[in-house]
Amino acid sequence: MSEPSQLEQALVRLDDAAQYLNIDPDVIEKLKFPRETTQARLMIRMDDGSRKSFLSWRCRYDDTRGPTKGGIRFHPNSNAEEVETLAFWMTFKCAVMNLPYGGGKGAVQVDPRKLSKAEIERLSRSYIQAFSRIIGPDRDIPAPDVYTNSMIMGWMADEYSQIVDRYEPAVITGKPIALGGSKGRDDATARGGYYLVRHLAGELGCDGSMKVAIQGFGNAGQHIARLLAGDGHKIVAVSDSEGGVYCEFGLNLSLLMEAKAAGKSVVSTVGQSGHEALSADALIGVECDLLVPAALEDMIHQGNAELVKAKVVLELANGPVTPEGDRILAKKNVVVLPDILANAGGVTVSYFEWVQNKQGYYWDVEEIHARLKTIMEREGRAIWNISQEKGITVRTAAYVHALSRLAEAIEAHGTQSFFVS
Ligand SMILES: NC(=O)c1ccc[n+]([C@@H]2O[C@H](COP(=O)([O-])OP(=O)(O)OC[C@H]3O[C@@H](n4cnc5c(N)ncnc54)[C@H](O)[C@@H]3O)[C@@H](O)[C@H]2O)c1
8 A cells, every 4th residue: 555645644634623523524624635726847047047936836725714824935846735734734734723714835845045135036026926826915925934034925915016016025924024024923833832832831731940951943943942932941952954052051142142143053052051962852841841842844753752751842844744743742742732732823823914004004012912813722722621531632622623624614615516416
């Protein structure tokens, strides 16, 4: 038998959740397949005068609850199936948070590190030229993802406005503040996870001072370290792609952030402030209360999940625990706060950006934080209660929560075929 595809693996979560709900089979049939995936070949002029082409996609997985929403990734390994899987996750993430969106995703198969800044700008504008009839402020709203950033979103929003011949900032989120971006977007993903852990601390047994290990010390990893340390928790281990560092009394975060800002690995701080070297893999098994995967997919799996000593795993990364890893953690009574809830602070503040663009009135950062906190606590509490009532993992509970909202919307839309023939 062939290996299940990436999307088939993701759909296992849908089947798991469906067992706990009495929903129409039509709903599952609708959610099993993306509504539409468009492929385009982008041709751009390189700096040396030659022309080069790149494959690209945009998937609108499901738009029952509103316009589709999801990032655009620039990556050499991107392919249609990965885009569809990520769009499926976005469908559930937006439903978990009750944002008025469906799920989408886009990608260009490219290694942007091999392109000049001008070439990346031409590629970004060419993506919008190819997909301008698919995206739109009330149809499909892109955002940054792996190897894309606010500068690229600014170029894309500008290109779209030129094509439709009017100022249309709500077509894309994650823009620079000068072009209609929102305050509070930079640390939104980590802050959402932080509000969630703080709110459920009593239930999770995390109400005292915690020891924390963080895998991946990029945007999400550095912000969660800063926020948790601010509450007096000890960050005892962090890692990046080159290795890790450990200090049982708490790492020196300023030292680590200075190293990253200078383009160095966290490993460059070994020997200073009591920092000891730790292999990237050893981080998973560090003695701690909270483990935060904030790097890549599939990092906690069948081969290393048994090593986890933390009571709680906060998934700031997308898909960091494999289904086998999940089963092992559940057996060890480790609570996993799943990605579609734990890292949804990012898309929630993207939603705030879209609302601000549409209303033309901008909120201060305190208002953004207060609104994000309210939503994380409300949805986190509802999901926690489902997991307790049904005796299921928090991940399955999050899917149950999202699926019941999706099912309600799909049923409310009705199906025309009932009235034909
Ligand atoms: N930034 C956001 O708003 C956001 C929103 C939702 C989800 N996420 C997810 O969070 C994760 C991290 O995103 P980010 O924006 O912080 O990315 P980033 O590129 O800023 O940081 C990723 C970090 O992971 C490290 N890393 C790579 N391979 C590693 C390995 N094998 N072991 C340990 N560390 C490793 C990198 O060195 C880097 O420090 C991704 O899965 C992303 O999809 C991010």
